[in-house]
Amino acid sequence: MFKRLGYFCREAWQGITRGGLMAFVATSTIMVSLFIFGVFLLIFFNLYNLMGSLNTRLDIMAYIADSAGHSDVDLLRMSIPQIAGVRKAEFIAKESAWRQFRENYSGLRLDEFLDANPLPDAFKIEVSDLSYIHVVANKLGALEGIEDVSYGGDLAERMAALVKMMTLAGAVIIFLLVSSTLMIVVNTIRLTVIARENEINIMALVGASRSFIKYPFIFEGMFIGLLGALLALVFLKIGYNIAALNMARLIPFMPVNLHSREINLVYLIILLTGVALGWLGGYFSVSKTLKAE
């Protein structure tokens, strides 16, 4: 078995080195496709991640209308804690909110762009249980003096709709990408198979079994797939790290994952897809040629 494996690997490697330009075309095609595939996966993963983190927040922000006076605010201060499900309500003056915001995102240099404080006064409300969040948010919205209500769940729902839409579009794009890559790989390896038709004929004539003829080409496809996937991974890792660092600087409130298990899973999927694409490419191309014999 190992003897066979060694022979297949040796022949496959020879096939790649002899294939030259054709092997290069197949490898680069797989690399580009897997890179795009990887970008999609990383975006999806981060969006899901963001959605998850929003869902776990139990805070509701109730923004007070500019027209509201002191008495209205005092009234709200009393009525909000009365709402069922509210655990804590904290008034946040717009001045302190603005100060805090500037401190948190000092990198944005907001003072250069904004002359006045754009934030309204608000109440930060904590609910005792996530299931109350809709009801509490609705009741808050109905209160006199409250202009707008926002909460993580609402944002998460909107995000979920966006992710769902992107998943559908992504699935179509990935399907087209994977199938066209497979076709290119099949045809590229087929060219190397045609170039080695003489060899295949000789193998068949001296009594080599069909599997023995097939496997070097299947291995060749796998090597090309693996090589394409590894190159895609290198570019993906470099690109993702640069993008993540820039995101952290420009959109600091967006959590970007750099070294989690899920990211490694994305990389593993890329690697396995590359090998699988190569395997299928090699298998289809040599089967086609053997069938024509």
Place this chain on the structure above:
Amino acid sequence: MIRTDKVFKLYGDNVILQNVSIQIEKSEFVFLVGQNGAGKSTLLKALYRDVLPTKGEVFVNNVNVTRLKRRSIPLLRRSIGVVFQDYKLLKYKTVAENVAFALEVLEKDPKFIRRQVLQVLDLVGLLKKKDEKPSALSGGEQQKVSIARALVNNPQILIADEPTGNLDPDTSWEVMQLLDKINEQRKTTVLVATHDKAIVDSMRKRVVELSGGKILRDEILGGYR
């Protein structure tokens, strides 16, 4: 050893073989002669199941080749060595590697392969050129490598399709002498398709002549005519 029974082969409306029945015994040396398009190559191909007859049956070592399942064809081919006019050598492999290739694909032991390769290269007189690439050899030498490759697995039958078609008369004679030696020494059944009148006339072996896909004559110690 080899028997064809009323074999027909049609490609569309073209009749390539018509009612071909021959019998070749073990250790025989047979020339298959006839003009281009007479059906010689098709008949040879039917023996190692590169062509499936439209009608009739082909037996090799008592096995009905026409009824072989696809997965059993490799087993049949291991008992037949085939030599072609254009040698069909792999140009990126050395002489020894080309010969060894036939055993490597049968997954034989490396030590056995080495022993067999050296032995068969010695038989064809190319031991000294074992590390040369085919491009460094003459046509005759390349054909001898191809014969060595066909022989390395000790087949019971050796089929040669126009083996001297690309060679000068002297080299052709050398190659035919080699095939004769293999037949004599190893008792290998040899079947040679050829146009070479001089060789057929001087070697005086059994001659089967095909014309328009039919057997025109079958003579022991025949000539080309």
